[in-house]
Amino acid sequence: MTATAVTEPTPTRNAYGAALVELGERHSDVVALDADLAVSTQSIKFGKKFPDRFFNVGTAEANMMSIACGLAATGKVPYCSTFAIFATGRAYDQVRLGIAHNQLKVRVCASHGGVSLGEDGASHQMIEDIALMRAMPKMQVVVPADYNQAYRATLESYEREAPMYMRFGRPPTPAVYDEVPATLGTGIDVLREGRDISIFACGHMVWRALAAADMLATQDGVGAEVLNVSILKPIHSEKVLASIGKTGIAVTAEEHRVVGGLADAVRQVAAEQHPVPVFALGMGDEFGVSGTGEACMEHFGLTARGIADRAREALLLKQIVSHPPVRGD
Amino acid sequence: MSEPLPVPEEFAFLAFPRFHTTGRPKPPLAAVDSSPTVAELERYATILRINCARMVAVAKSGHLDSSLSAADIVAALYFRVLRHDPANPRWPERDRFVLCKGHAAPIQYAALAEFGYIAHEDLMGLRNIDSDLQGHPDMRRTPGVEVSTGSLGQGLSMCVGICLALRLDGLAETARVWALLSDGDCQEGQTWEAAMAAAHFGIPNLTAIVDYNHLQTDGTTEEVMDTGDVRAKFESFGWQAVEIGGHDMAAIVETLEWSRGRERPVAVVCQTRKGRGVSQMENRFGFHGKPPTPEQAEQALNELEATLARQTAAIELAAEPRKGGGRR
Numbered sequence A: 001m002t003a004t005a006v007t008e009p010t011p012t013r014n015a016y017g018a019a020l021v022e023l024g025e026r027h028s029d030v031v032a033l034d035a036d037l038a039v040s041t042q043s044i045k046f047g048k049k050f051p052d053r054f055f056n057v058g059t060a061e062a063n064m065m066s067i068a069c070g071l072a073a074t075g076k077v078p079y080c081s082t083f084a085i086f087a088t089g090r091a092y093d094q095v096r097l098g099i100a101h102n103q104l105k106v107r108v109c110a111s112h113g114g115v116s117l118g119e120d121g122a123s124h125q126m127i128e129d130i131a132l133m134r135a136m137p138k139m140q141v142v143v144p145a146d147y148n149q150a151y152r153a154t155l156e157s158y159e160r161e162a163p164m165y166m167r168f169g170r171p172p173t174p175a176v177y178d179e180v181p182a183t184l185g186t187g188i189d190v191l192r193e194g195r196d197i198s199i200f201a202c203g204h205m206v207w208r209a210l211a212a213a214d215m216l217a218t219q220d221g222v223g224a225e226v227l228n229v230s231i232l233k234p235i236h237s238e239k240v241l242a243s244i245g246k247t248g249i250a251v252t253a254e255e256h257r258v259v260g261g262l263a264d265a266v267r268q269v270a271a272e273q274h275p276v277p278v279f280a281l282g283m284g285d286e287f288g289v290s291g292t293g294e295a296c297m298e299h300f301g302l303t304a305r306g307i308a309d310r311a312r313e314a315l316l317l318k319q320i321v322s323h324p325p326v327r328g329d
Numbered sequence B: 001m002s003e004p005l006p007v008p009e010e011f012a013f014l015a016f017p018r019f020h021t022t023g024r025p026k027p028p029l030a031a032v033d034s035s036p037t038v039a040e041l042e043r044y045a046t047i048l049r050i051n052c053a054r055m056v057a058v059a060k061s062g063h064l065d066s067s068l069s070a071a072d073i074v075a076a077l078y079f080r081v082l083r084h085d086p087a088n089p090r091w092p093e094r095d096r097f098v099l100c101k102g103h104a105a106p107i108q109y110a111a112l113a114e115f116g117y118i119a120h121e122d123l124m125g126l127r128n129i130d131s132d133l134q135g136h137p138d139m140r141r142t143p144g145v146e147v148s149t150g151s152l153g154q155g156l157s158m159c160v161g162i163c164l165a166l167r168l169d170g171l172a173e174t175a176r177v178w179a180l181l182s183d184g185d186c187q188e189g190q191t192w193e194a195a196m197a198a199a200h201f202g203i204p205n206l207t208a209i210v211d212y213n214h215l216q217t218d219g220t221t222e223e224v225m226d227t228g229d230v231r232a233k234f235e236s237f238g239w240q241a242v243e244i245g246g247h248d249m250a251a252i253v254e255t256l257e258w259s260r261g262r263e264r265p266v267a268v269v270c271q272t273r274k275g276r277g278v279s280q281m282e283n284r285f286g287f288h289g290k291p292p293t294p295e296q297a298e299q300a301l302n303e304l305e306a307t308l309a310r311q312t313a314a315i316e317l318a319a320e321p322r323k324g325g326g327r328r
Helices: A011-028 A044-049 A061-073 A083-092 A092-100 A129-135 A147-157 A205-220 A239-245 A263-275 A293-299 A303-321 B008-015 B039-061 B062-071 B071-081 B104-114 B120-125 B155-168 B184-185 B189-200 B230-238 B249-259 B294-317
Strands: A029-033 A054-056 A075-085 A107-111 A141-142 A163-166 A186-191 A197-201 A224-227 A231-233 A249-257 A278-283 B096-099 B177-182 B204-213 B240-245 B266-271
Touching: A011 A029, A011 A044, A011 A075, A011 A107, A011 A147, A011 B008, A029 A044, A029 A061, A029 B155, A044 A054, A061 A075, A061 A083, A061 A092, A061 A239, A061 B155, A061 B189, A075 A083, A083 A092, A083 A129, A083 A163, A129 A141, A129 A163, A129 A231, A129 A249, A129 A263, A147 A163, A147 B240, A186 A205, A186 A239, A197 A239, A197 A263, A197 A303, A205 A224, A205 A249, A205 A303, A224 A239, A224 A263, A239 A249, A249 A263, A249 A303, A263 A278, A278 A303, A278 B039, A303 B071, B008 B071, B008 B294, B039 B062, B039 B071, B039 B104, B039 B120, B039 B249, B039 B294, B062 B071, B062 B104, B071 B104, B071 B177, B096 B104, B096 B155, B104 B120, B104 B177, B155 B177, B155 B189, B177 B184, B177 B249, B184 B204, B184 B230, B204 B230, B204 B249, B230 B240, B230 B266, B240 B249, B249 B266
Parallel strands: A029 A054, A029 A075, A075 A107, A107 A163, A141 A163, A197 A224, A197 A249, A249 A278, B096 B177, B177 B204, B204 B266, B240 B266
Antiparallel strands: A141 A231, A186 A224
């Protein structure tokens, strides 16, 4: 790995900005687009280095995604960035028809996903993007856990052919990986082994899941297995099954609705192949609110403590599931 | 497709081999010394109209009137203006044609069949589950389709993307991109995002043709959502914009060829009549997306075939030795 890993908390969007420049250096067919958010998404770095290959369309996200379709149809590999809400919400049809339906090699790189976006509030805090992109046929979904993994995810995205959605975040987030991983691999990494409960987390919830596992070990004597799911679609079902087969109970944690995202991805595998209770931590049926990113995460319970408490709820059920009451006599 | 698809019984009279074709030899147009005359192009447009009527009737689904209003423009493009090579659909220097009004897919399919991109027999499979010919153009299923369309307002943006890529590849002066929009496309905001971007990016190799037939699903455009002076709108967005009669073949050819030399994006607004060529449908509200009944199809075809016969006779009557080196 030539990239420099970070050890201090750093936003994943910074990794996108830096890795995109490296992609631009390596591959002449890489082009980048943005919709007047290049400073926020960090695509500005590519824009300054390769001005001929960077297209800022202004606040016109639908236009951007369809332009990306035209570029890809003519042999370029476009990386489009804007906030997650506009990338998947406003421009859904354009991504769907122009990119996914055409199965073009375009990367939709959405920054500022989730409520950790903070002060801008509900209009900008996108909590359904993973659901939308998972449901969209032919679209892969990647949610890196930290700067280091995000760097690799961006570089590696060039090696895959299918349309891809990548979600990055606004705030600095603690490093989960010591180095830039060599590959995303299967997209599921077991970060901590345990026998009692499986905690599946993605993005900003991964470091929190590790902290929750510490709490559960210290306070409850519970051995939690923590898995970082960075490729939510296609999800690597064997790894999911290996864990829940061992623990028999699971919690998922995502900075996203409990509908349609990581929870549903894990439940889909479990329900058809190894039914176990899967408890979801995430956003309920409500929108975000304004506040600092950290305050918003606290407000909605998207914390290490929140994950630990959910795990504790789940473990109550495990007693019943593991030792079903004897019926009849 | 090896087996022709079964044709519904009531449409048996439409079945192959009653296909007309233009019978033109099929070299790349760039290599053709002589180009068709206006009269020949009008005749080709009639052939495309006939094949559209048959295609949509047999499919019992599709947008016939929308296809008919575009027939003259599409004939001019495919037979005279576009530089393309059916033997090499991905020829890097080719002109690109994007049917932004994707619901008029039949007219594009009819043109593609003339050049062998698809077989004439395939036309009878429009919208059929057992065929690859989709209701809206699909770039993965039909050679000659540059990008999939069908959702109004997206096509012009896709064209901007193609132009930007061509510029990066040094082909901006070689390959031109031709977009065919409907008035419905002009109601979609995204069309104006694309128009803004095309001017901002200084794109020199884009012609947007608007098939302005003033009829949409729920009524006339004036009643539903008045698109007004579309030419002036494009002009205000920084385009060079002209307006012509959309069934005046001489004007169409001259204007499209003129647009090739411009250094700004060009909009050619064509005043057209929906359902053109079939008097029961022409400029009549209520046929959008409605396939003809067998009786309507028979009537339409009789009329179109009579037109074809008349045009053919007129050309033969005026026959002089074909001149080489047509206008370019």
